Amino acid sequence: MARHDLSAPLILSLGDPAGVGPELIAAAWAAREAEGLPAFAVVGDARCLEQAATTRGIHIVTREIAAAAQASEVFSAALPVIPLLRCAHTPGTPGSAGASAALLSLEEATRLVRENEGSALVTAPVSKHELVQVGFGFPGQTEFLAERCGIAWQETVMMLAGPSLRTVPLTIHCALADVPGKLSAELIVSRAQVTANALQRDFGIPQPRLAIAGLNPHAGENGAFGDEEARIIEPAIKRLLDDGFDVSGPHAADALFAPHKRGSYDAALCMYHDQALVPIKALDFDQGVNCTLGLPIIRTSPDHGTAFDIAGKNIADPGALIAAIRLAGEMAVRRAHG
Structure with a gap:
């Protein structure tokens, strides 16, 4: 993807400075030419990024910029940084100062993209536990972004x-025992509609194919192992088919992710967290990207956490962050030209 395809740079939030975010951002910039990455700017602390690069044995040049628009001009020679307050960088040692810096970076990065100074938002990992300690009143970054964009997180x-x-994943952070009670035909239909629309608009798939997993083993085996398929999932599929969506299922989840099945759909809708995340992490752990669909802005994130235990040890793989940057750029180009 050519960098000039973007009218504005991508905006990266710093993430928790005690985690792997800063070092992975530095590694991504160092690999910008080899990976063909679009221009991006980081909201945060240049010194923190330089120190994080040092822990990985790489040299980077940073340049503080006054406006996001300047990022494209300097990106080839220096990592553009939109400065906020200085933050201490102690890998593996989270605290309130780092959490506050992460929150300020997320807030400003979101504002820049909402006001069209950035083409898309890429968020580095944060610690929900640490954010709560500094007054963060949301379950996660997704709910925060939805609120800032003026829509319901649902x-x-x-x-x-x-x-x-x-x-x-149709249900996310809840006990497995609570999943059946949280499922409904309305939930499946609404999430499928948002997914199909995003696959068209942001992924360039004219007629998205959605595979919908069953909840129970063997998709219930005709009611032998539960009635959620017949009572909830099949009526949802019928409604989607009646509305013209290309959907299939309910599929037995134990076979849905086999190589010969993956080519038959563009996205799989899964009934609970691990049903969706186990296969993606097994297949694409170092290139998995978390995309938030349904927002008026584009947001991607690497599909991993802060990894405090390996921060600063030159172990963390930058592949998922690089993939998140690349995908955000591709989505922004499609949305701009759509």
Whole structure:
């Protein structure tokens, strides 16, 4: 993807400075030519990024810029940084100062993209536990972004995208025992509609094919192992088919992700967290991207956390962040030219 295809740079939030985010951002910029990455700017602390690069044994040049528009001019020679407050960089040692810096970076990065100073938002990993300690009142970054964009978080969809597979968990962070009670035909229909629309608009797939997984083993085996398929999932599929969507299912989840099946759909809608995340992490762990669908802005993130335990040890793989940057740029180009 040519960098001039973007009218504005991507905006990256710093993430928790005690995690792997800063070092992976530095590694991504260092690999910008080899990976063909579009121009991006980081909202945060240049010194933190330079120190993080040093822990990986790489040299980077940073340049503070006054406006996001300047990023494209300097990107080839220096990592553009939109400066906020200085933050201490102690890999593997999270605290309130780092969490505050992460929150300020997320807030400003979101504002820049909402006001069209950036083409898309890429968020580095944060610690929900640490953010709560500094007054963050949201379950996660997705809910924060939805609120800042003026929509209900229930209207957004998490999609995990990798080279081999795209999955959508319909229920996310809840106990497995609570999943059946949270499922409804309305939930499946609304999430499928958002997913199909995003695959068309942002992924360039004219007629998206959605595979919908069953909840129970063997998709219920005709009611032998549960009635959720007949009572909830099949009526949802019928409604989607009646509305002209290309959907199939309910599929037995144990076979849905086999190589010969993955080519038959563009995204798999899964009933719970691990049903969606286990296959994507097994197949594409170092290239998995978390995309938030349904927002008026584009947002991607690497599909991993802060990894405090390996921060600063030159172990973390930048592949998922590089993939998130690349995908955000591709989505921005499609949306701009759509």
